[in-house]
Amino acid sequence: MKELSVAEAIREALREEMLRDETVYICGEDVGQFGGCFGVTQGLYEEFGEERVRDTPISETAIVGSAVGAAATGMRPVPEIMFMDFVTVCMDQLVNQAAKMRYMFGGKAIMPITLRLPVGAGISAAAQHSQSLEAWFTHVPGLKVVMPSTPADHKGLLKASIRDDNPVIFVEHKVLYGIKGPVPEDEDYVIPLGKGDIKRQGEDVTVVATSMMVYKALAAAEELAKEGISVEVVDPRTLVPLDKDIILSSVEKTGRLVIVHEAVKTGGFGGEIAAIVAEEGFDYLDAPIKRVAAHDVPIPFNAGQEQFVIPNEQDIIAAVKEIVG
Numbered sequence: 001m002k003e004l005s006v007a008e009a010i011r012e013a014l015r016e017e018m019l020r021d022e023t024v025y026i027c028g029e030d031v032g033q034f035g036g037c038f039g040v041t042q043g044l045y046e047e048f049g050e051e052r053v054r055d056t057p058i059s060e061t062a063i064v065g066s067a068v069g070a071a072a073t074g075m076r077p078v079p080e081i082m083f084m085d086f087v088t089v090c091m092d093q094l095v096n097q098a099a100k101m102r103y104m105f106g107g108k109a110i111m112p113i114t115l116r117l118p119v120g121a122g123i124s125a126a127a128q129h130s131q132s133l134e135a136w137f138t139h140v141p142g143l144k145v146v147m148p149s150t151p152a153d154h155k156g157l158l159k160a161s162i163r164d165d166n167p168v169i170f171v172e173h174k175v176l177y178g179i180k181g182p183v184p185e186d187e188d189y190v191i192p193l194g195k196g197d198i199k200r201q202g203e204d205v206t207v208v209a210t211s212m213m214v215y216k217a218l219a220a221a222e223e224l225a226k227e228g229i230s231v232e233v234v235d236p237r238t239l240v241p242l243d244k245d246i247i248l249s250s251v252e253k254t255g256r257l258v259i260v261h262e263a264v265k266t267g268g269f270g271g272e273i274a275a276i277v278a279e280e281g282f283d284y285l286d287a288p289i290k291r292v293a294a295h296d297v298p299i300p301f302n303a304g305q306e307q308f309v310i311p312n313e314q315d316i317i318a319a320v321k322e323i324v325g
Contacts, residue, residue, distance in 0.1 A: 014162075021076060026079075108153045156190050206253075212238060
């Protein structure tokens with residue numbers, strides 16, 4: 001194992017896949033000589049050149065549209081949209097083209113696109129640069145949605161995404177880029193899509209958390225342990241395909257469920273998890289399911305207001321205590 005930040009783990013995954021497969025290339029705004037808005041692709045332009053690390057015009061439509069064409073003709077593009085919010089500009093290319101082409105052509109055209117999307121609040125980037133829109137893409141058949149938390153998960157899941165023959169929405173929380181953790185040194189370290197992970201074992205309540213919220217859930221679990229409440233933290237890691245079994249097994253053990261995500265509550269993916277547990281594991285439940293999510297408002301620019309809007313450890317603790325009794 002070695003210690004890497006999330007940004008370093010992503011960069012290493014990109015480099016290894018580009019060395020392994022010459023059809024893999026990167027494209028996006030400032031991903032080349034500048035090294036990306038958040039520095040994630042630094043050094044790759046110098047190693048692989050402008051043909052494989054391609055700076056693009058400021059046109060998300062062109063970035064994703066060109067990637068769809070390239071994927072259909074044999075390449076494995078890894079486009080980056082600078083902020084997830086900007087994906088609104090290229091929804092036709094994603095939802096009506098990338099997600100549908102393999103199905104509409106009877107599998108003759110594969111669509112191996114891995115779209116990297118920096119997501120989330122926490123850096124005072126305001127309402128148009130801080131959204132968590134992952135639930136939108138889980139609603140579209142044909143798209144896979146990956147949302148890792150740890151450096152190791154980012155590396156292993158990104159490599160699996162690049163090798164997948166379907167379009168993958170790869171969601172990276174921008175606040176996590178500097179977070180460090182152990183990463184296996186094996187260059188073929190790959191985590192299969194659709195396999196969740198238990199980040200902390202517990203007995204009294206299951207907390208299902210995604211991305212940045214995994215860290216807040218773990219911090220809340222530490223505090224609750226001091227009061228004798230044992231929390232199991234489950235990280236789905238991929239939303240589509242979703243590891244339902246790991247969630248249902250945990251709820252069967254604990255009898256209680258809290259779901260935490262940074263996206264706003266209304267229409268958030270937590271509602272889907274709650275519905276699955278209600279439909280397939282209702283008899284396991286000893287208390288109502290609780291959701292902890294952002295308030296249904298645009299993300300404020302003001303740092304204090306921003307922190308008020310998005311979930312924190314105390315929100316998770318309060319939800320757990322409410323159903324543990």
